[in-house]
Amino acid sequence: xxxxxxxLATLCFAQPASAAEPAPTFExxxxxxxxxxxxxxxxxxxxxxxQNGFQLSLLAYDHxxxxxxxxxxxxxxxxFPANPAHSLLLRKASGQTPHGGGRKLPxxxxxxxxxxxxxxxxxxxxxxxxxxVEKIVVAPGNKLMTFNETHxxxxxxxxxxxTTRDVTNLAQFSSSESVYAxxxxxxxxxxxxxxxxxxxxxxxxxxxxxxxxxxxxxxAVDASVYxxxxxxxxxxxxxxxxxxxLNVTPAxxxxxxxxxxxxxxxxxxxxxxxxxxxxxxxxxDAKKREKLIDALLDRPxxxxxxxxxxxxxxxxxxYHVGMKATYxxxxxxxxxxxxxxxxxxxxxxxxxxxxxxxxxxATVFYRNRREPDELAPMVGQLFLGVRxxxxxxxxxxxxxxxxxxxxxxxxxxxxxxxxGVGISAPISGGEEAIHLGSGSGGRRNGSTVRHPLTNKEMTxxxxxxxxxxxxPDKDPxxxxxxxxxxxENPYFAKVIVNRVWADLxxxxxxxxxxxxxxxxxxxxxxxxxxLAKDFRTGKCDxxxxxxxxxxSHAYQLSTTPNDRNAxxxxxxxxxxxxxxxxxxxxxxxxxxxxxxxxFEAMPLGSRAIEVWTARAQSVFLDSFGRPDPNQxxxxxxxxxxxxxxxxxxxxxxxxxxKVTADDGRCATLAASKKTPTEIIDELYLLAYCRxxxxxxxxxxxxxxxxxxxxxxxxxxxxxxALINTxxxxxxD
Numbered sequence: 001x002x003x004x005x006x007x008l009a010t011l012c013f014a015q016p017a018s019a020a021e022p023a024p025t026f027e028x029x030x031x032x033x034x035x036x037x038x039x040x041x042x043x044x045x046x047x048x049x050x051q052n053g054f055q056l057s058l059l060a061y062d063h064x065x066x067x068x069x070x071x072x073x074x075x076x077x078x079x080f081p082a083n084p085a086h087s088l089l090l091r092k093a094s095g096q097t098p099h100g101g102g103r104k105l106p107x108x109x110x111x112x113x114x115x116x117x118x119x120x121x122x123x124x125x126x127x128x129x130x131x132x133v134e135k136i137v138v139a140p141g142n143k144l145m146t147f148n149e150t151h152x153x154x155x156x157x158x159x160x161x162x163t164t165r166d167v168t169n170l171a172q173f174s175s176s177e178s179v180y181a182x183x184x185x186x187x188x189x190x191x192x193x194x195x196x197x198x199x200x201x202x203x204x205x206x207x208x209x210x211x212x213x214x215x216x217x218x219x220a221v222d223a224s225v226y227x228x229x230x231x232x233x234x235x236x237x238x239x240x241x242x243x244x245x246l247n248v249t250p251a252x253x254x255x256x257x258x259x260x261x262x263x264x265x266x267x268x269x270x271x272x273x274x275x276x277x278x279x280x281x282x283x284x285d286a287k288k289r290e291k292l293i294d295a296l297l298d299r300p301x302x303x304x305x306x307x308x309x310x311x312x313x314x315x316x317x318x319y320h321v322g323m324k325a326t327y328x329x330x331x332x333x334x335x336x337x338x339x340x341x342x343x344x345x346x347x348x349x350x351x352x353x354x355x356x357x358x359x360x361x362a363t364v365f366y367r368n369r370r371e372p373d374e375l376a377p378m379v380g381q382l383f384l385g386v387r388x389x390x391x392x393x394x395x396x397x398x399x400x401x402x403x404x405x406x407x408x409x410x411x412x413x414x415x416x417x418x419x420g421v422g423i424s425a426p427i428s429g430g431e432e433a434i435h436l437g438s439g440s441g442g443r444r445n446g447s448t449v450r451h452p453l454t455n456k457e458m459t460x461x462x463x464x465x466x467x468x469x470x471x472p473d474k475d476p477x478x479x480x481x482x483x484x485x486x487x488e489n490p491y492f493a494k495v496i497v498n499r500v501w502a503d504l505x506x507x508x509x510x511x512x513x514x515x516x517x518x519x520x521x522x523x524x525x526x527x528x529x530x531l532a533k534d535f536r537t538g539k540c541d542x543x544x545x546x547x548x549x550x551x552s553h554a555y556q557l558s559t560t561p562n563d564r565n566a567x568x569x570x571x572x573x574x575x576x577x578x579x580x581x582x583x584x585x586x587x588x589x590x591x592x593x594x595x596x597x598x599f600e601a602m603p604l605g606s607r608a609i610e611v612w613t614a615r616a617q618s619v620f621l622d623s624f625g626r627p628d629p630n631q632x633x634x635x636x637x638x639x640x641x642x643x644x645x646x647x648x649x650x651x652x653x654x655x656x657x658k659v660t661a662d663d664g665r666c667a668t669l670a671a672s673k674k675t676p677t678e679i680i681d682e683l684y685l686l687a688y689c690r691x692x693x694x695x696x697x698x699x700x701x702x703x704x705x706x707x708x709x710x711x712x713x714x715x716x717x718x719x720x721a722l723i724n725t726x727x728x729x730x731x732d
Contacts, residue, residue, distance in 0.1 A: 023121035024114050026067055028130065031060040032170040032205055033111045037104040039093070040066070044101055052100065054078070061206070061394035061402070062453075071123050084119035110169065131159035136167065138202045138209040145181065145191040145215050153187040153211055155202045171204045176520060181213040191215045194567040195246050201519040206395050206402075210519060217247035217564060225249060234534070235552035238527035239572050248565045251574035254558045256281055257690035258732055259289060262575070263550055264689075265731045266504050267296040269305030269584045269609055271591060274685035281690075293550045297543045303337035304609045306542070308583060309503065310337075311612075312627055313382055313634040314350075316368030318613050322428040325357045325364045330612035332361025343496055343540040344485040347383050351481040356420075356433050363434040366416055368633070370423070372449045376410035382634055383484055385495030385516035386463060399517050401463070403451065408461035411449040412480040436475040462489075485540075491516060493532035497545060498522075501531065504549050506576030507569070512636070523570045559732050577730045579639040582624035583608035589620075589723060592686045593658035594665035620655075623648045641729070649724045659716050659723075666719055670712035676704040679715055687722040 024030060033039075040046035040056040049055065053074070057065045070078055070089060080087045088097065094112055095103030105112040118124070139154045155171040156164050173183045180196035183189050189200055192215065200211040226244045231237050243250060254262065260280045264272045272280070280288065296302065310333050318326040336346055353362040369375045373392060380386040388409065391401040417437030421430025437447075449458045459467040460476045462483045470476055484492055495516060502508035509522045509531075522528045531545075538544040549555055557575045565573035580588070586608040590597050596605050600616045608621065614629040623644050627635035649655065659666060665686075669679050680700045684692040692700065704714040722728055 023124060024118040025124050025126035025130070026118070027063050027126035029114055029126075030118055031063065031066065032167065033105075033115060034066070035060050035203075036170045036172060037093075037111070039101070039104065058394045059206075067123075067125065079119055079123060081119070081122065084116055087119050090115055090119065131161040131163060133157050133205045133207055134160050136171070136202065136204050136207045136209045138200070138211045140211060141209075142212045143189070143214070145189070145213055147191060147193050147215065147218060149191045151189045153183075153189060153200065153202065155187065155204060155209070157204060157207070167204045171202045173203075174201050175199070176201070180215055189213060195248060196567065196570070197246075197523070199519065199521050208399075208519060210521065212521070214245060216245060219247065221247050221249060221564075230553040232551050232553045233548060234530050235527065235549065236554055238524055238530055239552075239554040241526070242524045242571050243565075243573050246568075246571065248568055248571065248573050249562060250554070251558045251560055251562055251565060253553070254556050254575065255690075257688070258558065259556055260292070261689035262731055263289075263293060263296065265580060265584065267293065267305075267546060267550065268299050268301035269308070269581070269587070270301055270607075271588050271686070272689055274682055277685045277689045289556070290551060293547055297547060300338070301609070302543075303334055304607070305584075307333040307337045308581075308609050312637060314365060315614070315633060316364060317630055317632060318615050319426040319630065320423060320428060321357070321364060321367045322430065323613065323615075324429065325367055325432075327612050328358060328361040329364040330361070337542075340541065340543050343535075343542055344492075345540075347485055347492075348481040351379060351383070351484060352475060352478040354435055354475070356431055358431045363432075366418075366434045367423075367432055370418075372410035372413040372416075373407070375413040376406060378634065379480075379484075380409065380463070381514045383495065384463065384489075384491040385498065385510070385514045386491060387515050387517075399519070403453065404458075405461075405463060407449055407451050407458045408467070409463055411458040411460040412476045414447055414449040414458075414460075415476055464490075487536060493535045493540075494528055496542075497531040497535050498528060500542065500545055501549060504546065504555060505572060506578045511570070514634075514636075524572075575732075577732055579641055579730055581637065582621045582626045583611070585624055585729065586618070586620050588728070589655060589658060592665060592683075592719065592723070593655075593661065594668065595658040595661045595663070620648065620652070645729075646724075649729075655720075655723070659720050666715040667712060670710070670715045676701055676711070676714070679711075680718065683715070683718055683722060687719075687728050 034056065038044055040058060040060050042058060045051045045054050045056040046058040054069065056069055060066060078087065078089045084090070090105075090112070091097040092099040092101075093105040093115070094107050096107075105115065135158050137156045137158065139156065143151060145151060153168070153173070154166065155168045157167045158164050168187050171187065173185065173187050175181055175183045175189075175198050177196060177198035180192050180194065181189055181198035181200065182192070183200050187202065189211070191213070195215055195217045197212065197214045200213060202209050202211070221244070223244070226240050229236065229240050229250065231240075240250070257277070260272060260277060264270060280292065285291070307330075311330060314333065315329060316326060350362045350365050353360060353365060355363050357363050357367050366375070369378055377388040377392065380388040386399075386401070388401055388406050391399075391403060391406040393403070395402040415437045417435045418432055419435065420432040421428075422432065424430075450456060451458060460470060460480070461467045462480070465483065468476075468479055470479060483489060486492075494510075495514060498508045498510050498516070499513045502511070502513045509524055509528045510516050510520060534548060535545050554572050555575070557573075559575045559577050561568075561574055568574070569576070586597060590607070597608060597618075598604065599606055599608070599611050599618070601613065602611055602616065608618070614627055618626070623642075625637050627637070658664060661667065669682060674682065677697065680697055681691055684690060684696070700718055703709060703717055704711065706714070
């Protein structure tokens with residue numbers, strides 16, 4: 001029967017395989033076609049339950065499953081050996097039979113002929129000893145393009161026997177920044193009309209490669225312009241070098257008032273007082289910015305502000321782990337930042353945490369996430385900048401990680417022992433001790449981690465490392481903590497300097513900040529490497545890292561664009577505005593109005609930045625993006641503005657009560673001997689940390705002169721107006 005089918009295919013269809021050419025095989029030839037045309041994509045047959053009864057593994061990660069689904073499932077109805085051209089698999093793909101996915105393989109196309117020849121040959125599998133794809137190469141690897149230029153990429157697969165094959169027509173392509181450089185399904189790159197850069201990824205047979213595209217402004221800038229730019233430290237040299245490649249010029253230096261407000265909000269999360277603003281603006285010392293940074297890093301608010309950032313990443317759901325455990329973790333975080341604990345020590349204490357959740361806050365990390373396959377992706381994302389979630393079920397579509405990597409890494413957490421009261425949400429109030437389990441089985445004593453498909457017991461293995469020969473009496477997590485923080489680990493320093501850089505500069509060198517991979521490259525790799533090296537040299541001192549960034553000229557640039565950098569959103573030719581965190585904004589409103597906020601489970605006069613649980617009710621904090629207490633960490637906040645936020649600032653009864661309070665700032669200013677001009681200056685210094693312009697002052701004075709207005713009503717109106725402006729809500 002198979003011989004008859006092969007003869008029929010040879011007689012009836014154009015361009016059959018020659019006698020010298022081997023018949024197509026499943027893994028080598030068919031799987032790439034199914035992947036290239038999206039048949040096994042998440043939107044089609046690769047989704048969890050397949051499509052219309054036909055399911056394939058996502059992006060061809062399970063060849064056995066896919067072969068059985070095609071050749072034997074549903075009693076083999078998808079292939080017709082007697083007449084391969086009438087196989088349902090081929091007729092649907094070519095549109096001869098109605099197909100929800102549309103016409104993917106037109107009759108006569110090379111891919112159609114390959115699939116037909118494979119069916120005619122009897123659907124052979126690729127032999128186990130057949131050459132394997134070792135890598136793919138995109139040509140060119142780097143491309144300098146002009147506006148609206150197009151260029152065709154080529155992709156070459158390199159096999160283990162030394163042979164190569166052009167697989168451009170079978171590769172998948174995507175662009176990291178389509179606005180700068182888009183790529184078609186055939187691999188044709190088209191540059192956009194604005195300067196920038198993009199990374200074009202090509203994927204074939206679980207391998208990937210990238211082409212870096214750079215599109216500079218068409219008119220060059222004299223090299224002397226960049227040579228004359230200030231270089232406060234090594235950061236500036238790397239930033240200017242990248243701008244020079246793009247023919248982009250940086251913005252002007254920020255004003256003293258702009259810098260003063262910015263650095264206060266970035267370093268300690270609060271506004272300077274009017275007296276502090278007046279003093280700084282009047283200071284003539286050339287080193288006043290440097291001295292201010294040092295002074296802020298020594299202030300107590302620093303610890304609360306930066307610990308608050310980490311609570312988003314670590315603080316668990318209090319309904320899940322209990323209120324006392326949540327409080328202990330929060331206090332441990334604040335204590336760590338007050339002590340300026342070296343970051344490598346900070347991470348080791350979390351990853352290798354042992355003891356009671358009531359005495360060692362770091363152990364709460366293991367009370368919240370309880371299974372190895374829950375802990376592995378969280379540790380990878382937080383401390384390595386590697387997102388492993390995809391590899392839990394299949395090979396990562398844009399990375400080197402597969403299920404073996406995931407479960408070998410998860411094996412580090414297989415021997416966690418727990419003693420005491422477990423999770424009984426929504427109460428979960430008991431104490432629990434975290435310790436090294438026996439590894440003999442059972443949730444309390446720890447257990448081995450096995451591969452979900454092969455049931456093989458996995459050996460703890462670092463990412464991109466070799467299996468470790470562990471001492472049975474030593475906690476594997478301690479070994480993992482040593483590897484994570486070791487200089488040999490390429491991820492550790494990069495992910496934390498990138499995270500801090502994003503907090504201070506408005507965008508990470510790698511964005512998102514916890515997704516470091518070859519297909520999501522840094523916008524300035526030399527800068528990222530230099531920051532990581534300096535961080536290591538500085539003994540993982542976070543304050544030193546913050547100081548270094550804030551001292552750079554690049555950090556101190558104005559946010560106002562010029563005619564050569566208006567479209568730049570990732571190369572730091574100007575400072576990028578950020579909407580302030582919910583807690584910071586609420587504290588600002590309380591400081592300006594002179595009326596403190598009241599929080600549940602907190603002493604009177606507590607600031608929002610000091611609140612230790614997201615269960616403390618606050619419509620303001622929820623409106624401005626505080627994480628939901630039911631949301632699992634890590635929680636990355638967005639800086640997006642919403643209609644809800646604007647309406648809240650304009651209409652909130654709570655804010656109205658603060659502005660109009662009898663013991664508030666407005667009432668005090670109105671009752672003072674200050675002139676209207678002095679009141680206006682005071683309010684501008686409070687909200688914006690600067691004096692009003694002549695135009696602003698003149699318009700504000702008209703409010704005081706309006707018929708029927710009183711000093712207090714005019715003061716309240718002006719304060720309310722200042723709070724409802726972008727200059728207040730954004731860090732400029």
